[in-house]
Amino acid sequence: MSLSKVKIILLSVVFLITGSIFSQEKKIVTGQIITEESLISPVHIINITREKGTLSELSGYFSVEVQPGDLLLFSSIQFEKKEIQISNNIYEEGIVEVILLPDINELEEVRLHNLSGNLSKDINEIKTYDPSALGYTFSDRKPLSIEERKFSALNSNPVGMIYGAISGENKLLKKAIENNKLKKLVNKAKNQIPVEFFTETLFLKENKIFDFLYYCSVKSNFKELVNQNDPLILLNFLKKTIVEYNEFIKD
Numbered sequence: 001m002s003l004s005k006v007k008i009i010l011l012s013v014v015f016l017i018t019g020s021i022f023s024q025e026k027k028i029v030t031g032q033i034i035t036e037e038s039l040i041s042p043v044h045i046i047n048i049t050r051e052k053g054t055l056s057e058l059s060g061y062f063s064v065e066v067q068p069g070d071l072l073l074f075s076s077i078q079f080e081k082k083e084i085q086i087s088n089n090i091y092e093e094g095i096v097e098v099i100l101l102p103d104i105n106e107l108e109e110v111r112l113h114n115l116s117g118n119l120s121k122d123i124n125e126i127k128t129y130d131p132s133a134l135g136y137t138f139s140d141r142k143p144l145s146i147e148e149r150k151f152s153a154l155n156s157n158p159v160g161m162i163y164g165a166i167s168g169e170n171k172l173l174k175k176a177i178e179n180n181k182l183k184k185l186v187n188k189a190k191n192q193i194p195v196e197f198f199t200e201t202l203f204l205k206e207n208k209i210f211d212f213l214y215y216c217s218v219k220s221n222f223k224e225l226v227n228q229n230d231p232l233i234l235l236n237f238l239k240k241t242i243v244e245y246n247e248f249i250k251d
Contacts, residue, residue: 031096034061046073053232147176
């Protein structure tokens with residue numbers, strides 16, 4: 001093969017690679033978040049792949065910088081989190097519509113009715129009432145756990161307090177209460193971040209995710225970061241802490 005032909009082939013390869021790179025340039029994609037109810041606060045939009053984030057407007061409109069294949073996380077305390085991967089079609093069109101579903105964690109209505117035994121008739125006659133119209137509202141306090149109820153009952157009188165102290169029951173219940181709180185906090189952290197971030201960015205095996213999060217939980221600022229409900233802040237914290245964790249499990 002002549003030298004000139006080799007140069008032509010090399011130039012062709014360079015042009016193909018260059019064309020491929022330019023075709024994958026970062027691009028601003030605009031979109032709208034569709035919900036059944038109005039947004040009470042902006043939705044966090046995190047580009048997990050690029051580790052960058054932005055906020056939507058209260059109208060639901062947003063814009064975000066992406067490349068094909070990027071994974072976007074939509075996170076809000078008001079709605080269930082949702083992940084969307086930027087397909088070539090979304091990238092080319094430059095627009096995307098995202099439907100978010102309400103995050104149902106408590107009953108918002110009280111249904112009062114008498115059942116007749118006729119299912120179709122009962123369903124049609126069910127009436128829905130607003131709790132405030134009945135003169136009461138639900139308490140914002142979360143229900144106590146079994147351990148918290150036992151601890152409260154045990155310490156409701158002097159005899160129980162003495163027994164709890166002598167038998168060690170109080171100490172065991174306190175430990176169980178703290179363990180439950182920690183478990184809830186770790187689960188809350190995990191639910192804010194896609195599994196792909198742990199496995200593909202932090203290179204953790206799925207069965208090691210909880211072990212890593214429990215390691216993170218000993219950090220003094222872990223609880224504060226999780227309760228901010230801002231995945232981007234938590235994501236950056238996890239990325240820094242994985243270095244320490246990897247060193248820790250080596251020992």
